[in-house]
Amino acid sequence: MTDSSNERDQIRLAKLEELRSLGIEPYPARLDVPRSHTAAEAIAAFEQAEAQDNAPKLTVTLAGRMLSRRLMGKVGFAHLEDGSGRIQIFVRKDEIGEEVYDQLFKRLLDLGDFVLATGTLVRTKTGEISCQAQQLQLLAKSLEPMPDKWHGLKDTETRYRRRYVDLLANPEVREVFITRARMMQAIRQYLDGEGFIEVETPVLQPIYGGAAARPFTTYHNQLKQDLYLRISFELYLKRLLVGGLERVYEIGRDFRNEGVSFKHNPEFTQLEWYEAYADYNVVMERVEAMLAHVAQRLTGGTTITYQGHEINLAPPWQRLTLRDAILHYSGVDYTQYPTAAELAEAMRLRGHRPENTSNRGKLIDSLLSTYVEPNLIQPTFITEYPIEISPLAKKKEGDPTTVERFEYFIAGMEMGNAFTELNDPLDQRARMEWMQQLYGADDEERHPVDEDYLLAMSYGMPPNGGFGTGIDRLAMLFTDNSSIRDVLLFPHLRSLERTDDSEA
RNA sequence: GGGCCGCUAGCUCAAUGGUAGAGCAAGGGACUUUUAAUCCCUAGGUUCAGAGUUCGAGCCUCUGGCGGCUCACCA
Incomplete structure (x- = not known):
């Protein structure tokens, strides 16, 4: 367990070093290009432009966490997720440049990294609105593996203890x-x-x-x-x-x-x-x-x-008096039993087992929560x-x-x-x-x-x-x-x- | 606090008391429109911890840890 996580850590830390040696800061203070659209805004803008023009040219800059990547030789796809939703980016080696494609996109980026992408909005063959990237910037490197992309994170304890992972x-x-x-x-x-x-x-x-x-x-x-x-x-x-x-x-x-x-x-x-x-x-x-x-x-x-x-x-x-509600659901009319002892006895006769130390008010409250409350949908x-x-x-x-x-x-x-x-x-x-x-x-x-x-x-x-x-x-x-x-x-x-x- | 259930690879899950596995993720390779991409290869484990029973324990027993459900508690 420690071996494998050490091995993974080593690989990611080595990537950090390599990025720095290539002159790429893995945790830059600011974006090379300001973000122009959220994912949802970009998709909406494209759909709107498309309604007026068959092949609109819209250049956008998007930022988000890379949650999936599909590499296919000289071209690849990834999904970025931001606060508004997800959008696919489409990366071509001949467009973005061999160095960026082979080193950064293909190898040094990991699922979970925050990425900035500037490019033109297009529809891919399958019809998905995507950002065809001309420029990529790593915004923040993730050093931990993402949870299962299909099943998510299910373990309740981990979900509560690491809510940030649950949320992402x-x-x-x-x-x-x-x-x-x-x-x-x-x-x-x-x-x-x-x-x-x-x-x-x-x-x-x-x-x-x-x-x-x-x-x-x-x-x-x-x-x-x-x-x-x-x-x-x-x-x-x-x-x-x-x-x-x-x-x-x-x-x-x-x-x-x-x-x-x-x-x-x-x-x-x-x-x-x-x-x-x-x-x-x-x-x-x-x-x-x-x-x-x-x-x-x-x-x-x-x-x-x-x-x-x-x-x-x-x-x-619906409005019910406490007396009527308890009478209706338990058959006990507590107004008939003015002392705690009498009420407790009446409750025992109906199979309830009240605590001896309870005062009358607590007994009534117990009747309420036992017999009435579950029925009040x-x-x-x-x-x-x-x-x-x-x-x-x-x-x-x-x-x-x-x-x-x-x-x-x-x-x-x-x-x-x-x-x-x-x-x-x-x-x-x-x-x-x-x-x-x-x-x-x-x-x-x-x-x-x-x-x-x-x-x-x-x-x-x-x-x-x-x-x-x-x-x-x-x-x-x-x-x-x-x-x-x-x-x-x-x-x-x-x-x-x-x-x-x-x-x- | 009591009872029941769970804890196996980073994640999601398998494994009659008999060599701990799969998918995804990871590493290497192929691939110019994929979307749970596909294909080939590789690595990855103190099975929550400790003790016991057994020739042999992930599995059975006990103790402990953490979690879930439930009961109790909760004008």
């Missing part, structure tokens, strides 16, 4: 990330158009909050201060409503020190927005409108296909959540056990979460303190009380509706990928390097 070898992977970028554009376009402003709040936080998760911790040396990587932006964004910013959103990275799976990466991208003078009903309408807008921008319609399911994002979506809002698992949401009028909250589900996945935000500082303090009791002192999900957040709320926070959604899961949805790793450019993998003492 598998065009459909590039497409995924282009679609993701367009999705982000469409989301911002919708929110900006509705008068939201995009803000940035601290990633390093002295107190974490806004979600239930274990944080990553770090330390500021000079300040001698413990800091946490944020698990949510919620508490900071809502402070901005106090300050008079009425519609704010943030798109950024959250960090959660928890399990890694096809749905979870330690760092992931979140969208949150908060809107003054809105309640969760307004938020539901916005979510519908935003995702319909995104689908429209990406596909031209509101129907998408995900893992074989046709999913219609056109508003209005079409977009669905589940509304009216128990107060125990919603410390930041406002109580429903006339029902102290329930809050104005919804989660929305698509394709059997929980996609996001929203409430009419709690803005009563006294109620908020009581709820946070209650959470402290509900989660034992040793529960890692237990949160410290954020006094500054309570202070902010005491200054007066307008009534408002807030929303958070996982951007990566939306990207999975819109690119039809079943694993979060396929929509993250560099998903987290265990490090390959091992220190000696880690073996002990």
Whole structure:
């Protein structure tokens, strides 16, 4: 293995030396001739000219990575790939010169090299629009072999660890990330158009909050201060409503020190927005409108296909209360069981095996994810959540056990979460303190009380509706990928390097 | 963290417990319109690592590594 790779390396390094001895710089700083067209532009220009003239003369300069080469004696073909696509170049020894043909094109260029080609656009015998090269320049030498030109790169581990190779070898992977970028554009376009402003709040936080998760911790040396990587932006964004910013959103990275799976990466991208003078009903309408807008921008319609399911994002979506949904799919009416013990017993009777330590809210949540969630293929809002698992949401009028909250589900996945935000500082303090009791002192999900957040709320926070959604899961949805790793450019993998003492 | 599966040439994949192979890529040669070019020749391997069983291990067993799926966890 090392022998063969050494041998290959030797050959490529020898080529580098030979190029230099011929006066050819393998990594030139600039192009001999500026690039005039991308591959797609050149093909379009030729087709247009051809429509007016049988034998148009168009000279172009193209740049790209050489991904294939077919040598046929005194003539040869190669495909260059750039950001727009591929185009064939056609090289004739009698045209480009014996030296360039025999030394550079035929021998010293390798698949994977970046090349500049200047020439005339022609149609070959088989009809392919090609650049008949008069001039070639090596732009950057590749020292590694390209993956299989037909099968691409399949090994998942290599694809994730060396995403650059995955991207260069598998065009459909590039497409995924282009679609993701367009999705982000469409989301911002919708929110900006509705008068939201995009803000940035601290990633390093002295107190974490806004979600239930274990944080990553770090330390500021000079300040001698413990800091946490944020698990949510919620508490900071809502402070901005106090300050008079009425519609704010943030798109950024959250960090959660928890399990890694096809749905979870330690760092992931979140969208949150908060809107003054809105309640969760307004938020539901916005979510519908935003995702319909995104689908429209990406596909031209509101129907998408995900893992074989046709999913219609056109508003209005189905709305179900949590109680009705759980009753419908599991047969349990949790409102009949006011304590955790009673509810757990009812669940056991139906073959569920709830954890003894769970509080009632967690039991209900478990019913939701086990019985309801997998069935929610079409977009669905589940509304009216128990107060125990919603410390930041406002109580429903006339029902102290329930809050104005919804989660929305698509394709059997929980996609996001929203409430009419709690803005009563006294109620908020009581709820946070209650959470402290509900989660034992040793529960890692237990949160410290954020006094500054309570202070902010005491200054007066307008009534408002807030929303958070996982951007990566939306990207999975819109690119039809079943694993979060396929929509993250560099998903987290265990490090390959091992220190000696880690073996002990 | 548990269970199941995988790891063989640069890539994609073969190989009843009995001499590790193919295609592409690479190196040499032929070829002036190919496109997964074709044809001839050549080289390329600590089969993830280590231990064990066996006359003999890519294959069986154990331990470990990495990955995938899944379960658990994941207001």
